[in-house]
Amino acid sequence: MKMELIQPFINAADAVLAQGxxxxxxxxxxxxxxxxxxxxxxxxxxxxxxxxxxxxxVDLDPQTAVKVASHFAGSELPESDTLVRETVCELANQxxxxxxxxxxxxxxxxxxxxxxxxxxxxxxxxxxxxEAVVICFxxxxxxxxxxxxxxxxxxxxxxxxARSGT
Amino acid sequence: MEQFAAIKRSKDxxxxxxxxxxxxxxxxxxxxxxxETFGGQIAGEAGDGMTAISEYDRTNPDIVxxxxxxxxxEGIEAAEKIVLSHPDARIVMVSxxxxxxxxxxxxxxxxxxxxxxxxxxxxLYEVIKYVLGEDGxxxxxxxxxx
Numbered sequence: 001m002k003m004e005l006i007q008p009f010i011n012a013a014d015a016v017l018a019q020g021x022x023x024x025x026x027x028x029x030x031x032x033x034x035x036x037x038x039x040x041x042x043x044x045x046x047x048x049x050x051x052x053x054x055x056x057x058v059d060l061d062p063q064t065a066v067k068v069a070s071h072f073a074g075s076e077l078p079e080s081d082t083l084v085r086e087t088v089c090e091l092a093n094q095x096x097x098x099x100x101x102x103x104x105x106x107x108x109x110x111x112x113x114x115x116x117x118x119x120x121x122x123x124x125x126x127x128x129x130x131e132a133v134v135i136c137f138x139x140x141x142x143x144x145x146x147x148x149x150x151x152x153x154x155x156x157x158x159x160x161x162a163r164s165g166t
Numbered sequence: 167m168e169q170f171a172a173i174k175r176s177k178d179x180x181x182x183x184x185x186x187x188x189x190x191x192x193x194x195x196x197x198x199x200x201x202e203t204f205g206g207q208i209a210g211e212a213g214d215g216m217t218a219i220s221e222y223d224r225t226n227p228d229i230v231x232x233x234x235x236x237x238x239x240e241g242i243e244a245a246e247k248i249v250l251s252h253p254d255a256r257i258v259m260v261s262x263x264x265x266x267x268x269x270x271x272x273x274x275x276x277x278x279x280x281x282x283x284x285x286x287x288x289x290l291y292e293v294i295k296y297v298l299g300e301d302g303x304x305x306x307x308x309x310x311x312x
Contacts, residue, residue, distance in 0.1 A: 019284050072192070074167065074199065086192040093190065093235070094283045097262020101282070104265035112235050112263055114189055 005052060005103070005150050006030075006133055012098035013058075013137055013146050016091065020072045021139055028136035028143070037132065037147060041065055042085055043118035044092035048100065050110035054150035056099075057118055058092040064142030071141055089115040095146070170291050172205025172305040173298065175228060182294070182302060183209035185225055187218040187241065188233040188260070193283070197231055197260070200287045204294060205305065215239025215247075222248050222255065228301070229294060232277070234261035234268060242272050249276030256297050260285060 010027060017025045037057070042065035047055045060068060062079055069087035070077045077083055093115045100110050132149040173182050184201050186208060188194045194211050201208060209225040212218040216239045218232065230248065234241040245257045259272045264282035272280060278297045281290055295302060 016284055019286075069192075073195065083192055083195070086190055090190040090192045094262040097235070097264070097283060100263055101265045104267070109267075114235055114237050 004106075006135075006148060008099040008102035009056060009095065009146065009148055010135060011102065013095045013135070013144070016094045016098060017137055017139055017144060020091070021068065021141060022071075023140040025144075026138040028138050029134075030136075031134050033132040033134050033147065039118060039121050040145060042088045044085075044089040044115045045118040046092045046096040046115045047113040048096065048110050048150065049113070049153075051108040051153055052103070052110065052150050053153050054148070056092065056096050056150075057145075057147040058088060058095065059118075059145040059147060060088060061142065064139075064144065067141035068139070068144065085117055089117060091144075167199060167203050168287060170204050170287070173291075173294060173302050174205065174305050176301050176303045179303075181205055181207040182229060182298065183207050183225070183227045185210045185212065185218065185221055185227040185230045187212045187215070187221075187230060187236070187244070189213045189236040190233075193233065193260075197285065197290075200285065200290055203287060204291055206294075215241055215244030218244045219247050222252065228256065229297065230255065230257040231260050231290075232257050234259055234263055234272070242268075242275055242277070245272060245277045246275035258290075258293055258297055260290075 014025055040059045041061035043057050043059040045055050045057045065084050065088055066077060066079050069084040072087050073083060096112055100112055132147055135146045137144045175182055184206050186194050186197050198208050209227040210221040212221045214236045232241040232245055241259060248255050257277045259277045259280045262283040269280045279293050281293055
């Protein structure tokens with residue numbers, strides 16, 4: 001996966017987390033994940049279709065999820081609260097939305113799907129054309145993991161090139 | 167959260183009534199908290215475009231805050247349907263997907279403005295004042311720390 005696809009997601013997550021938590025984040029390790037995705041705690045998945053397709057998962061261990069959600073909500077939430085999971089979904093939605101906005105400015109066209117709670121412990125394996133990148137953001141509330149697996153939709157690109165005669 | 171000088175309806179001095187439409191409960195609560203700091207009142211809530219249309223008919227709000235990406239019916243389509251039957255409806259799109267095509271599509275179908283998520287209260291406040299125009303009045307800021 002090319003860095004030009006990843007960078008808007010990093011920028012968006014950095015901005016959304018910093019604004020919501022009222023403190024700066026530190027971008028930690030960036031790793032490629034070849035094995036099947038293993039959920040760490042409360043995770044939300046947003047699917048993207050269009051010129052680039054795939055999915056992005058935001059994943060937080062349960063304690064961090066509670067701290068982040070409480071910060072965003074402005075009051076202490078219990079771990080069992082639905083609002084904790086809702087907040088992680090909305091966090092994923094905002095990161096993808098802002099990243100897609102930046103990528104759209106570069107000429108890519110997408111459709112963003114509503115976020116879903118990712119409940120299975122394990123996800124699909126990455127493949128050669130949809131390798132996953134995992135980025136860890138260190139925040140004042142704990143580590144927030146972002147797992148991105150995207151690939152260029154070559155058929156759509158070819159169709160558009162044919163239509164424009166290039 | 168910061169407190170703003172209350173925005174009231176010019177015609178009767180009553181709080182501005184809002185319909186908040188978002189599939190995320192978190193996002194709705196967050197907007198509701200901001201509306202409270204603007205001195206507004208929640209007239210209704212909806213989690214998808216279909217419900218937004220029926221809630222608009224039921225509550226007749228002064229302002230609609232409408233998400234775009236939602237299940238069943240997306241916000242732009244719902245905005246268009248509401249404006250078709252209520253041409254004076256004031257709809258502000260509130261979405262994380264803020265690219266130009268989306269904004270233009272929303273405005274062409276009747277939305278009055280667009281605010282990108284994450285929402286900053288001060289930005290939303292200014293947009294609300296702008297969209298209400300002469301139908302809104304900022305109350306004297308006695309006791310408010312705007």
